Amino acid sequence: GSIGLNYSNKFGKDTKLTASYFYNRQESENNSASDRTTYFSDSLAQYTRSSSDRRSTNHNHRVTFRLEHAFDSANSIVLTPRFGFQRNRSSSTGLSSVTDDHGLELTGSRNENSALRDGLDFSNSLLFRHRFARKGRTFSANLSTSIADQHSENQLLAENRFLSDTLSDVLLDQRADGNNTTQRHALELNYTEPVGKKGQLQFKVEPTVQLSDAEKLTQDLDAAGEATLNTRLSNMADNTIRTLRGGVGYRVKADRITFNAGVDGLATDMHSEQ
Numbered sequence: 110g111s112i113g114l115n116y117s118n119k120f121g122k123d124t125k126l127t128a129s130y131f132y133n134r135q136e137s138e139n140n141s142a143s144d145r146t147t148y149f150s151d152s153l154a155q156y157t158r159s160s161s162d163r164r165s166t167n168h169n170h171r172v173t174f175r176l177e178h179a180f181d182s183a184n185s186i187v188l189t190p191r192f193g194f195q196r197n198r199s200s201s202t203g204l205s206s207v208t209d210d211h212g213l214e215l216t217g218s219r220n221e222n223s224a225l226r227d228g229l230d231f232s233n234s235l236l237f238r239h240r241f242a243r244k245g246r247t248f249s250a251n252l253s254t255s256i257a258d259q260h261s262e263n264q265l266l267a268e269n270r271f272l273s274d275t276l277s278d279v280l281l282d283q284r285a286d287g288n289n290t291t292q293r294h295a296l297e298l299n300y301t302e303p304v305g306k307k308g309q310l311q312f313k314v315e316p317t318v319q320l321s322d323a324e325k326l327t328q329d330l331d332a333a334g335e336a337t338l339n340t341r342l343s344n345m346a347d348n349t350i351r352t353l354r355g356g357v358g359y360r361v362k363a364d365r366i367t368f369n370a371g372v373d374g375l376a377t378d379m380h381s382e383q
Contacts (some may be wrong), residue, residue, distance in 0.1 A: 113131040116274070124178045157205065157210075183242075188235050192230075193229070194353075195228040197225075199224050216270060225261065253297070289321075317351070352378075369370065
């Protein structure tokens with residue numbers, strides 16, 4: 110199921126606003142069962158029975174805006190924020206067993222898994238444009254940012270039985286929490302300068318910084334409920350990437366032919382801790 114709303118309006122002759130909201134919800138369910146017989150000879154066989162039940166529900170919200178405003182004939186701004194939220198809840202149960210011709214259980218298992226995931230994201234762009242009195246001379250600045258945050262909670266409960274000399278049980282009870290946050294901030298500056306009657310120089314510089322923080326911690330619980338960190342299934346990482354991009358170009362237009370030439374440069378600095 111889904112629903113969407115749109116809004117548009119002008120305030121005077123210099124301001125225009127558009128907005129939208131969208132929501133959808135999805136549910137799914139999957140059930141399966143199987144019986145399988147494996148014949149090793151005319152008189153020897155094994156019987157495998159398994160079943161699974163999976164369910165999930167997903168919610169998604171999205172809100173967008175776009176605001177355009179002209180201060181005068183030479184200066185204007187465009188603001189475009191966006192918000193999003195997602196939530197997913199899922200669960201699954203699986204059963205299986207293997208028996209011989211006499212009904213003796215050789216192996217068996219039961220698995221229960223549940224997960225909850227939330228995601229929040231935000232992005233925004235603020236564009237400022239200026240036209241100088243001289244034709245072809247312009248300046249623009251675009252400040253953009255984006256933030257995404259995700260959180261997850263997982264629970265796994267498993268019971269496995271094996272027959273050697275006697276039937277033994279192996280129990281597994283795990284909890285895993287995860288957090289992942291990513292940020293990106295950038296500023297793009299553009300300047301154009303006319304050269305002659307048909308030529309134009311273009312200058313651009315764009316510094317950017319991106320930060321990410323990821324963490325997943327898995328705990329093993331014993332029969333008494335005491336938790337121990339599982340280092341093999343846990344990790345933490347922090348990353349920082351800084352870039353500086355710049356360039357200059359030349360553009361000339363003669364009749365129906367347009368010629369462009371330019372050169373760009375990029376410097377990157379990366380730092381990571383795990």
